[in-house]
Amino acid sequence: MGKAPCCEKHGVRRGAWTPEEDQALVDYINKHGHGNWRTLPNHAGLLRCGKSCRLRWINYLRPGIKRGPFTNEEETTIIQLHALLGNRWAAIASQLQGRTDNEIKNYWNTHLKKRVLQSPGEKNSCLIPDKNVLSNSPSTRHMVQWESARVEAETRLSMESTLLNSDSTTKTSPDYFLQLWHSEVGEAFRKIKGKEEASSSSLSSSKLEESCSNVSLQVKSTGTQSLKVSTPKHEDVNTTQEQKASSYRPKLEDDRAGSDSGNYEFLDTSDSALKHLLHMPDDDIGFLGQTDNFLNLLDGRCD
DNA sequence: AAGGGAACCAACCGCGTACGA
DNA sequence: ATCGTACGCGGTTGGTTCCCT
Known part of the structure; x- marks a missing residue:
């Protein structure tokens, strides 16, 4: 207004x-x-x-503001939450005692962003796909395809939910992702760090991929909530579903892969990605584990 | 020592949303 | 239902400091 x-x-x-x-x-x-x-x-x-x-x-x-350098724990939390929430600094800040959204935003832009993008082999790199990793690892390709299909499915569910349920706003609450963070999903994210510390410095890429895949699965299997991160705030009621669906993708790409459009080669349409996934040999998609969850999701049988 | 570029970060700007009239 | 106001948020700017040559 x-x-x-x-x-x-x-x-x-x-x-x-x-x-x-x-x-x-x-x-x-x-x-x-x-x-x-x-x-x-x-x-x-x-x-x-x-x-x-x-x-x-x-x-x-304000009292309680924490000054000074970020700890490793805080850094990791920011990176992981950013992977989950995108540029929602206020939401990220709410999970870091004494840190402000502005401070976190600055820290991300000046330190973490570069580090995450420039260090594909380092910790948490799985949260932001790297072109080389994508092209070199079949399981990672499948993971990305899986993620694409998942996002598309959630987009569809979101649109259906919006149409069918006037109370859809509760399902798209930003708090939902924070609930995830505090649930098994967040735990899975944090496991990445745990595994890394346990293996001191040489965490294999396959293990990272496995951890990431688990996260994807758990995010998906937790419910039918839509991806608020990529949902436009205003939607034209006349917009077609196709237009809406396509409008979600660039945001996801921006958040997950930076500006390098070369990373998107595997972000094909949901149908083809889904077909691809569902026709993969079992051992090829072993990291996905619970395909039933995805089918349940599509059926709307998940809670 | 100087100056030029990079990095950092506090502060500003503009948009979207909530809410009351 | 519409409008006006206040607030919160994310993006951006610009001043300051640091570092390199």
């Missing part, structure tokens, strides 16, 4: 906060609470817009 003007451009300070401004903001909020951010600057005697005050408080002044 109507968009509120950001803030008055005249008579409002911008740029770095001074210690005096910080103190004034902290004092005021400690005394009165933040209340209405828009009116707060006037009451607190600050020449800032409410938005700026809110940001300064949330990202810097």
